[in-house]
Amino acid sequence: xxxxxxxxxxxxxxxxxxxxxxxxxxxxxxRMYTGDERVARFTRSIPHPLPPGATEAYVARALxxxxxxxxxxxxxxxxxxxxxxxxxxxxxxxxxxxxxxYWVAPAMWNSGLASEAVQALLAANPQNLKTVFAEVFxxxxxxxxxxxxxxxEYIGDAEAFSVARDGPVATWTYLKKLG
Numbered sequence: 001x002x003x004x005x006x007x008x009x010x011x012x013x014x015x016x017x018x019x020x021x022x023x024x025x026x027x028x029x030x031r032m033y034t035g036d037e038r039v040a041r042f043t044r045s046i047p048h049p050l051p052p053g054a055t056e057a058y059v060a061r062a063l064x065x066x067x068x069x070x071x072x073x074x075x076x077x078x079x080x081x082x083x084x085x086x087x088x089x090x091x092x093x094x095x096x097x098x099x100x101x102y103w104v105a106p107a108m109w110n111s112g113l114a115s116e117a118v119q120a121l122l123a124a125n126p127q128n129l130k131t132v133f134a135e136v137f138x139x140x141x142x143x144x145x146x147x148x149x150x151x152x153e154y155i156g157d158a159e160a161f162s163v164a165r166d167g168p169v170a171t172w173t174y175l176k177k178l179g
Contacts, residue, residue, distance in 0.1 A: 009070050014120045016079055016113070019072035019088060022062045026073055029084035031055040033105050040164035042140050043103055048164040068092045070127065074104070074117050082108075088117045096130040096179070102146075114146045122150060122178065130179040135160060138170040152176045 012019040022030075033039050034055060040048035047054065062071040069092065074085040086104035093099060100121070104114050122132065134152060136143040137160075148154070152174035159168045 009072065010124065010126050012072070012120050012124045012126070014116050016116065017074050017076035017081060017085060018078065019117060019120060020075050022059055022071045022073050022087070024059055024063070026084055027055050027059055029082070030059065030087070033084065033086075033103075034058075036106060037164065038106050039103050041162065042137055042143065043101070043164065044160050044162055046103075046164055062089075072117075072121070074113060085113055086117065088114075088121055090121070090127055090129070090132070092127065093133070096128065097133065098127055098129050099133045099135075101134070102143075110142065114143070115149055118146055118150045122176065125178055128179075130177065132176045132178060134174045134176075135171040136174075137162070138172055144172055144174075147174045147176075150176065 009021040031050065034046045035050040037048045040046040040050070061067055062069065069089050071087060071089040073087055075083055076085050077083045082105065084105070085108050086102060088100070088102040090098040090100055100118065102114055102117060134147050135158065136147065153176065155173050155175050158171050158173050160171050161167065162169045
């Protein structure tokens with residue numbers, strides 16, 4: 001018999017959904033959304049087309065005891081919304097810092113879901129962070145608004161490689177002090 005390890009992350013409630021640790025049963029919905037080019041093209045790491053096994057590998061990394069990134073699913077099932085509305089994550093850096101990243105299912109774009117998730121995660125501060133960084137592609141001003149509305153400060157331009165776009169993409173970089 002094989003037992004599944006328990007991920008030590010809190011469940012964080014918001015008005016419309018909860019942020020809960022990812023689980024193996026999320027694979028199907030995660031594959032459906034991350035396989036959508038509209039989602040993949042606004043991330044650095046989601047390839048398009050999505051190769052077989054990529055979603056399962058992502059979930060396995062998120063559940064690993066050796067992970068550096070804590071991943072939460074935006075789960076609206078308690079409020080008659082979908083079980084997987086999007087994902088938000090904190091990728092640990094050194095000195096009590098992490099980078100926040102998120103994506104939302106296209107059907108929920110422009111609904112305030114990302115803003116609600118970012119603000120809830122920052123308020124809970126489950127990693128006891130002092131500083132949170134973020135970057136968004138410059139052709140995604142909606143995501144930039146999510147960050148500025150959450151109190152992030154713009155700190156400069158850069159570029160990041162996008163697997164889905166197979167090349168570098170101009171980014172805006174943000175920072176928020178928490179402690």
